Amino acid sequence: MTVAxxxxxxxxxxxxxxxxxxxxxFWGLVAVKGTFAAIAGQGEVGPDGSATGTVTLDVTSLDTKNAKRDTHLRSADFFDADHHPEITFAVHGARLRDGDTAHVxxxxxxxxxxxxQSLTARVTAADAGALTLEAEFTVDRAQFGMGWNQLGMIRGLTTVTAALRFTRAVA
Incomplete structure (x- = not known):
């Protein structure tokens, strides 16, 4: 699909x-999965087709379906939600390439x-009033001060998967 x-x-x-x-x-045997319930953001597409914007996640909205684990993830061992309640991704530049992909x-x-952080997003739906982007990328949690690793149970990278639906703001 070619997108404009x-x-x-x-x-x-x-x-x-x-x-x-x-x-x-658990040494790579179990995948912990979670979703963020509170997400906000906006973007702007310029006349040259490039885009900028921000997506914000409320750390306290992370749900892994285990209340005890969620409380631990919000603690200073991990996200430290009391001092850093949000995760943000500020897009400095995004440009469509190859029809339905964008380099971000x-x-x-x-x-x-x-x-x-650089990633490739795919436009999965687009019309004059709405646009859906999907992306998957990995993050090294140690680069963000999350070094807690009791008994070496947590290794490797965290995979982030996003499906972002944007609607055109009314002027």
Whole structure:
């Protein structure tokens, strides 16, 4: 599919958006999965077709279907939600390529630590009023100060999967 995205401001539709993470634990035998329920964001497409924007996740909305684990993930051992309640991805530049893919450069901020992050997103639906992007990328949690690893149970990278639905903001 070849996509043409209208210039202007686009607002994230949290009801039609999902952001999830998955990380192998217990020496790679079990995958812990969770989703963020509270997601916000917006973007702007310029006349040249490039885009900028921000997606924000409320750390306290992370749900792994295990209340005790969720409480631990919100603690200072991991996300430190009391001091850093949000995860942000600030897109500095995104440009459509090859019809339905976009190269995205931005900055991921977790626990107050920012790192550059590049990824490829795929446009899975688009019309004049709405756009859906899907992406999957990995993050090294140690780069964001999350070094807790009792008995060496948590190794490797965390996979982030996102399906972001944007609607065109009314002028």
């Amino acid at each position: 995205v209208e210039t202007g401001v686009w607002q994230l539709d949290p009801a039609a958006t999902t952001v999830a993470l998955s990380h192998k634990t 450069d931005g900055q991921l901020t977790v626990r107050g630590i920012s790192r550059p």
